[in-house]
Amino acid sequence: MDPILQRYATRATPRYTSYPTAPHFQKGFTQTRYREWLDKLDRNDPISLYLHVPFCRQMCWYCGCNMKLASKYDPVANYAKTLRKEVVLTAEALPDRMKISHLHWGGGTPTALNPDDLEALMAEVHEWWDFTPDAEVAIESDPRTLTAEMAARIGAMGFTRASFGVQEFDLRVQKAINRVQPPEMVRKSVDQLRGGGVAGINFDLIYGLPFQTVGSIVETVKLSAAMRPDRVALFGYAHVPWMAKNQRMIDEDSLPKAAERAAQAAAAAEALVAEGYVAIGLDHFALPGDALTVAAGNGTLRRNFQGYTTDQAKTMVGMGATSIGRTPSGYVQNIAETGAWSRAVEEGRLPVAKGLPFVGEDLLRGDVIERLMCDGYVDADAIGARHGAAAGWWEAALPQLQEMAVDGLLTLRGGRVAMTEKGRPLVRLAAAAFDTYLQDSTARHSVAV
Incomplete structure (x- = not known):
C-alpha cells in the first residue's frame, strides 16, 4: 500500500450523510418545536418519507444498525400498528396534503413485516399523501427471508426499487459474520422481484470483513455483476463493538489490517468499473444510464442518510423508532427504544427525542461538504457567495487541505478543492476540514478507508 495512503487510511472521520452529523443532535428536543418546523413547510414542495422497521429475523454479527431480533411476530405486528398511527399523526401535522417524491423503507429489515401489514401501512401512506409521477418507492430486504409472496406483493404495491x-459471497466470511446466503439464493430473490415488476435492484457489498481477501471480494463483485443490479454500494466494515454489541461475536484478529482493507476497496472498485459500472461519489457504482449516473454527471447528485440519491426534496420526514428526518429548519430524530417510541405515539405525541436547528454557517458548510462528497470537487467561495458569506470564509480549513494537497490527494486553488484520483477514497477527510463541530466532538467514528 502507498505509504501516504496508509498514513491517512486509519484516521477516523464521519461518513457525512448529514451535516452537522448525528452525534451532535441534542436531547430534549420537543414535539412542539418539530410541529412548528413541519407547519411552516412550503406545501408546494414535494417531500420524502423514510419509514424505519428495526426488526430482523436473523442476527448479523457485522451489523451496526439499531435493530431487534424478531423471534416471534407479535412485537412486529404491534410495531406495525403503532407505525400506522405515527403516519396519521405526522400527516396531520403537515400544512396540507403534500406530494412524495421519494419513499424509503429501511431497518432492520422492513420485509420482516408480513405482506398484509406492509400493505396496510402503504395504504395508510396513500390515504394521506400523493406521489409525484416519477416518485421512487424503495425497500430494503433480506434474501434469506424474502418469500415469493412478499416479492410479488412488493411489486403490486408499486415499489420501484x-x-x-x-456483503460477501465467500462462505468462510459469511459464517464469520453469521450471514450465510449463497449466490443462488440472492439470484432467486432478484428474479422474483423483477418478475413482480420491481425494476431497480441495489446491492450492498462490504470490504474489511473477517477473513476477507482481495480475491474473495473481487469474486463477489463478479458474481454480483452477473445478476446485473442497477446500483452497487461498496462500504468499508465499521467495527464499533462499543456501540454494536453483536459485533463482539467477531474475532478482531480475523479482521483485515489497514493496508489489506485499502487493497480490497481498490480491487473491488476496479472490478466494478471493469464490469461496466460507473463510479459515483465515494462508494457507489451504477450502470450507465441509471438515474444515479445521470445525476452524478449533471451535478444534481445528493447525499442523505440512505447514501447517494437523486432525491431533490428539501424535507425528509422520518417515521418509526430511531428514524431521522430533515426539514429546512434542522434535523430531528425519533426515540430509539421501541417501547418508549410506542408509548409516545399511543399518547398522540410525535415521538421525537433529539433535534438540531441549523445555526450560523451550518447550511453553508453542509452544502460544501455535500458537493465535495458528491462531486469530488467544490468551489467554497462560489457556494459561500450564495449564502452571503465573504470570500475566504473557509480559510480555517486550509491547514488540513494543504497537508492533503502536498501529499497529492487533492488540488487547492483558492477556494476550489478537487480530489485527485489517488485521493478520491479519502474525500471524507477533505470534507472534515470544513466541519467546525468535529474538533470539540467526543464521538468515535470509523476509519477513512
Whole structure:
C-alpha cells in the first residue's frame, strides 16, 4: 500500500450523510418545536418519507444498525400498528396534503413485516399523501427471508426499487459474520422481484470483513455483476463493538489490517468499473444510464442518510423508532427504544427525542461538504457567495487541505478543492476540514478507508 495512503487510511472521520452529523443532535428536543418546523413547510414542495422497521429475523454479527431480533411476530405486528398511527399523526401535522417524491423503507429489515401489514401501512401512506409521477418507492430486504409472496406483493404495491445486503459471497466470511446466503439464493430473490415488476435492484457489498481477501471480494463483485443490479454500494466494515454489541461475536484478529482493507476497496472498485459500472461519489457504482449516473454527471447528485440519491426534496420526514428526518429548519430524530417510541405515539405525541436547528454557517458548510462528497470537487467561495458569506470564509480549513494537497490527494486553488484520483477514497477527510463541530466532538467514528 502507498505509504501516504496508509498514513491517512486509519484516521477516523464521519461518513457525512448529514451535516452537522448525528452525534451532535441534542436531547430534549420537543414535539412542539418539530410541529412548528413541519407547519411552516412550503406545501408546494414535494417531500420524502423514510419509514424505519428495526426488526430482523436473523442476527448479523457485522451489523451496526439499531435493530431487534424478531423471534416471534407479535412485537412486529404491534410495531406495525403503532407505525400506522405515527403516519396519521405526522400527516396531520403537515400544512396540507403534500406530494412524495421519494419513499424509503429501511431497518432492520422492513420485509420482516408480513405482506398484509406492509400493505396496510402503504395504504395508510396513500390515504394521506400523493406521489409525484416519477416518485421512487424503495425497500430494503433480506434474501434469506424474502418469500415469493412478499416479492410479488412488493411489486403490486408499486415499489420501484429493492435493496439487498449481499456483503460477501465467500462462505468462510459469511459464517464469520453469521450471514450465510449463497449466490443462488440472492439470484432467486432478484428474479422474483423483477418478475413482480420491481425494476431497480441495489446491492450492498462490504470490504474489511473477517477473513476477507482481495480475491474473495473481487469474486463477489463478479458474481454480483452477473445478476446485473442497477446500483452497487461498496462500504468499508465499521467495527464499533462499543456501540454494536453483536459485533463482539467477531474475532478482531480475523479482521483485515489497514493496508489489506485499502487493497480490497481498490480491487473491488476496479472490478466494478471493469464490469461496466460507473463510479459515483465515494462508494457507489451504477450502470450507465441509471438515474444515479445521470445525476452524478449533471451535478444534481445528493447525499442523505440512505447514501447517494437523486432525491431533490428539501424535507425528509422520518417515521418509526430511531428514524431521522430533515426539514429546512434542522434535523430531528425519533426515540430509539421501541417501547418508549410506542408509548409516545399511543399518547398522540410525535415521538421525537433529539433535534438540531441549523445555526450560523451550518447550511453553508453542509452544502460544501455535500458537493465535495458528491462531486469530488467544490468551489467554497462560489457556494459561500450564495449564502452571503465573504470570500475566504473557509480559510480555517486550509491547514488540513494543504497537508492533503502536498501529499497529492487533492488540488487547492483558492477556494476550489478537487480530489485527485489517488485521493478520491479519502474525500471524507477533505470534507472534515470544513466541519467546525468535529474538533470539540467526543464521538468515535470509523476509519477513512
